[in-house]
Amino acid sequence: MVKLDQLRVLRAVVETGSVKAASERLHRTQPAVSQALKALEVQTGTELFDRSGYRLELTKIGRRVYLQSLRVLAEVDDLAQLVRHFEEGREETIALAIDAGTDPDLVTPVLGRIQTAFPETRVVLRAEVLSGAIDAVKSGRAALAVAPMLPVMLEEEGFEHRPIGRVIMRNVAAPALIAAMGTLGRLSELRRFTQVIAQDSGQAAGLFDREIGVQKGQRRWYVADLHSKRALLVAGLGWGRLPEHMIAGDLERGALQEIALPHTHLPFEAGVYAFRQARPVTGPVAAAIWNGFAQLAEGPS
Structure with a gap:
């Protein structure tokens, strides 16, 4: 049966180019390295190196064995790292x-x-x-x-x-919807335009037990996430509040515009x-x- 130690010796010899250099890397004697290589060749039933030249060269089969050994050693190293990870009490x-x-x-x-x-x-x-x-x-x-x-x-x-x-939340809509809104004087005038609202993913208890920023009588649509909300707003299907970092590009190129009211501060920072x-x-x-x-x-x- 092929041993991991033999595969490590094979890797060292290939990477260093000689038995002498491999023995120095592995802190082992040259005879021990040569013996491990010979044992591996016996196990595989073929010569792994062409020894006719100055530098050891892998044979055709030797290259296949070497590449497979790299995969095996990598998996062994990963397993050892995983075991150490859990031995130290780290979370899976x-x-x-x-x-x-x-x-x-x-x-x-x-x-x-x-x-x-x-x-x-x-x-x-x-x-x-x-x-x-x-x-x-x-x-x-x-x-x-x-x-x-x-x-x-x-x-x-x-x-x-x-x-x-910090995050700044801004009320925005597509330019066509902003134009349809005309000149707004009060917040209540937004009720007749659909507000797109991201649904609460929690139980909405305590201070969340109400729809913050939604007026009574407001036309509304609900979405599950802010990316869907942004897509609807860009398409002109409603207005709503989104974080500034998410819509900075939309505001810059005019795909969205901020809703302005003369006497109401719609954006807020949190x-x-x-x-x-x-x-x-x-x-x-x-x-x-x-x-x-x-x-x-x-x-x-």
Whole structure:
């Protein structure tokens, strides 16, 4: 039976070009390396090297054996890394709830560092809307969350939280719909134009137990996510509020325009928070993510 040690010797000889160099790399004697190669040739039933020249060259079959050995050794290394990963108590899977209104640029730097440091942990990103992120953390479906929030909402739930950025929400519509609206004087005049609303992905309890920013008697359509909402607004099928980072390009090229009212401040700014349960049971990966968001909260050093 072919042994892993023999495959490692084969790799070293091919990469260094000689038994002498391979023995130095492996910290073994030249006879030991030569013996391992001979044993491998016996196991495979063929010569793996052409020894007629100054430098060892793989035979045709030897090249096939060598390439297959690289795949085997890579899988063994991956398995060893996976075993070490779990021996150190690192999570197999971790779920994060990310509100749809969060600018991805806030979280991707932290996630990039996590991917590098913990490549064996599967990260599940749950897309949530409004109270969905709170529900995900409360229920344990997510270890932590990132969402635009009022601090009072997080304090009401008893969460540990920290600010990591800001988001500006703007009420927008396609130019054709803006033109159809004419000169608006009051917010109530928007009721006769369809408002597109992203449905809450949570239970909408507490402060969420109402449709924030929706007037009584307002014509409305519902969508499941902000990308569908944006598509409907660009198509002129309604108006609604979207985060500035999502529509910056649409506003710049005129695909969407901001709704302006002379005496009403429609856009609003909110803090984006990372939050988790006050007494979390966290593994090293969750702790590293939380610490990454802590660094965002503290700002550049």
